Amino acid sequence: MVDMLRLDDAKRVLKQYYAGAQMDSPNGGFLMLLGIRPNEGGTALGLLECSVSSLRYEIEIPKATKTERKKVKDVLDAGDDPHCPRHGPGMRLFRAGKNLVCDSCGVAYARV
Ligand SMILES: [Zn+2]
Numbered sequence: 001m002v003d004m005l006r007l008d009d010a011k012r013v014l015k016q017y018y019a020g021a022q023m024d025s026p027n028g029g030f031l032m033l034l035g036i037r038p039n040e041g042g043t044a045l046g047l048l049e050c051s052v053s054s055l056r057y058e059i060e061i062p063k064a065t066k067t068e069r070k071k072v073k074d075v076l077d078a079g080d081d082p083h084c085p086r087h088g089p090g091m092r093l094f095r096a097g098k099n100l101v102c103d104s105c106g107v108a109y110a111r112v
Contacts, residue, residue: 044106
């Protein structure tokens with residue numbers, strides 16, 4: 001396995017990622033998403049590759065906050081299909097085992 005680099009400005013990149021925007025690479029160019037790996041405990045790891053240098057980065061995607069969980073639960077309680085609190089409408093959560101997970105961030109937002 002290739003060594004993964006850590007992103008220094010993970011927060012900014014995450015913001016761009018959630019917004020569906022192009023993610024700036026620290027080496028110029030932009031970051032392409034290679035994949036998302038859900039972790040135990042609700043966080044996820046995003047694998048990114050720089051379009052210019054081909055360096056690979058990993059970014060930790062934080063687990064669902066209390067507020068996000070509540071938002072999703074309220075929608076569930078109302079009998080509706082919840083979407084990802086970070087990706088917004090259009091990104092439905094899907095069932096993975098006992099969890100409701102966003103396909104794009106790999107984070108579990110509720111238990112079903
Ligand atoms: Zn998401």
